[in-house]
Amino acid sequence: MNRFHPLCTLACAALFLALLTGSSLAASKVFDVDLEFYPYYPSLIKWNKSSVPFSEPRKCGGCHSKQYKEWNGSVHSLAFKDPVYQGELNKGVKAVGHDIARQCEGCHSPAGVVTGEIKGPGNAGLSDMALAGVSCDICHSVSGTTHWQTPSHEPENGSFILTPGVETTSGQTLIKRGPFxxxxxxxxxxxxxxxxxxxxxxxxxxxxxxxxxxxxxxPIEATYLEWKHGPYAQKEVLCQDCHMVETETFKKSADEFRKPERGEYRHYFNGANFLLSYLAAGAAKKGGDEKLAKSLMQQYDMAVERLKSAADLELSPVYRDGRLAELKVRVKNVRAGHNLPTSLTNVREMWLEVIAKDESGKVILTSGSLNPDGTLPGDARNFHSDGMGNDFHFAIDPWKVTAFSRHETIPPKGYKDVYYGMTAPAEAKAVTIEAKLRFRQADQKVAEALLGAVPKDIDLKATYGLEKVPALPVVDMVVRQANFATTK
Structure with missing residues (x-):
């Protein structure tokens, strides 16, 4: 009697199954999109549409003046008017069309998208509600999420549901939601x-x-997943516990994994985007609104202070055969609940500048100093990402980036070690090291390209007083000095 080997039997069964199901498997999509479920695709916002209007922030401020003042001047309030965003949006529309760019608008002005008011880049002719970006009524009208139903089955591109109110037999009822x-x-x-x-x-x-x-x-930006896969999520310290509080409360939340008290929460939504606050403060001052300019500069100072408290550096010598051979710089993410940096990490720049001198003051090592034109040297140790497109070539535009060829950001409570070769003069007995961890929103040339692409209705000179794109501000997040003997 003929017998099949058990392994052969399994293989034949698998082949038979594959033949039966091969066509359906080949036709299946990794990222399936339900366009009826997501009518604003590629924005994944859903709106329980009704005649109930969205309320502009000034109306909310009538009863909630404290919260309104905190929000006014926040990055949420500037999300749509931001000239850097508008430049990027304008470039995107020209490259891939407005239907694609709606993805950006969905988070930068949700009300403007679902009502159909926003039809492209620029601020001209828009209502106060559309211009308000991520306003009071957006966050407090969120009634649910569709994170699991998205094409990636993860939160993405505005996967929340807006329900500002309902229609009843007696008329419209506005509904606002909060945590208490x-x-x-x-x-x-x-x-x-x-x-x-x-x-x-x-x-x-x-x-x-x-x-x-x-x-x-x-995921071009994966801030939420960086948090979710890190220690802060395990300790139940949330986005709100760090970004909706004063700087000192943020430090306590990060250091002690402590949730703030109810009275400690604010509506600043402060993060690292000091450039946006800086530009907006200039516009407010030029427009004669000194009160708003002051509020914006407060946001600027908070962002800078937050950056300065997020990281730390450790400097250590490495000896071989009794001689100083290398400098080890450990860069630590000590307080950011997500990776450092996060959000558009292929554009952000967080890098090390290191200078070493002998006793005579002679420079024996230098790395990371900006070029005369403001650009970062190619060999600088930069903790960011390099994007690439479908052709696996370098790409920086968000509509082109479909993968990272390099990803060097630092996870929460994590670190990265960087080594620098050291060759001290034979007669030198010691070296002095200064290391800086520096940050700016983007490369100088990238910023010039984006601000140079703003829509025609945004006059940088008239609104912001900019004759040309200035040198982007750089924040020294950490500065450390050390002295090491050249022999051990």
């Missing part, structure tokens, strides 16, 4: 209040702080 049980007379008859557990979760922020390629669904 409503007090008596909450809303003062203008709107109804609802307690929302979502507003006590990082998922509230996730949809817009996960930016994926519009078609390939590659």
């Amino acid at each position: 049980k409503p007090s008596d007379n909450c809303g003062a008859g203008f709107h109804k209040c609802e307690e929302s557990s979502l507003h006590l979760q990082a998922d509230l922020c996730a949809g817009c702080h996960q930016v994926y390629h519009y078609d390939s669904h590659f």
Whole structure:
């Protein structure tokens, strides 16, 4: 009697199954999109459409003046008007069309997208609600998320649901949601209040702080996942616990994994984007609004202080055969709950500048000093990402980046070690080291290209007082000095 070997039997069965199902497997998509479910695709916003209007921030400020003042001048309030964003949006529309660029607009002005008011780059002719970007009524109208239903089955590109209110037999009812049980007379008859557990979760922020390629669904920005896969999520310290508090409270939250008290939360939404605050402060001052300019510079100072408290450096000598051979610089992410840097890491620059001198003051090592034209040397140790497109060649535009060829960011509570070869003169007995961890929003040439691409209705000179793109501000996050003997 003929018998088949068991392994052969399994192989034949597998082949038979493959033949039966091969066509369906070949036709399946990794990232399937339901265009009926997501009518604003590639923005993944959903809107429970009704006649109930969105409320502009000034209206909210009538009863919530403290929160309004904190929000006004925040990066959320500037999200759509930001000239750097507008330059990028204008470039994107010209490259791939407005239907694709709606992905960006969905998070930078959600109300403007779902109402159909925003039809392209620029600020001209838009309502205060559309220009307000991520306003009070956006966050407090979020009634749910669709993170699991997205093409990647992760939060991405604005995967939240907006429900500013409902229509009833007696008319319109505005509904605003927050993290706490409503007090008596909450809303003062203008709107109804609802307690929302979502507003006590990082998922509230996730949809817009996960930016994926519009078609390939590659995470160009993965701030939420960086947090979720790190120690802060394990300790239940959320986005709100660091970005909706004063700087000193942020430090305590990060150092002690301590959740702030209810009274410690603010509506600053402060992060590392000091450039946006800097530009907007110039515009407010030129427009004669000294009060707003002061608020914006407060945001600028907070962002700089946050950057200076996020990282640390350790300098150590490495000896071989009794002689100083290398300098080890350990760069540590000590307080950022996500990677450092995060968000558009192929554009951000966080790098080491190192200078070593002997006793006579002679420079024996230098690395990371900016070129005369403001660009960063190619051999500088830069903790960022290099993007690439479908052709596996370098790419920087977000509509082109479908993968990273290099990813050097530092995870929460993590570190990266960098080694520099040291050759001290034979007669030298010691060397002096100065190391700086430096940060700026983008390469000088990239910033010049983006600001040079702003839509025609944005006059940089008239609005911001810019005759030309200035040298981008650089923040020295950490500065450390050390002295090491050349022999051991």
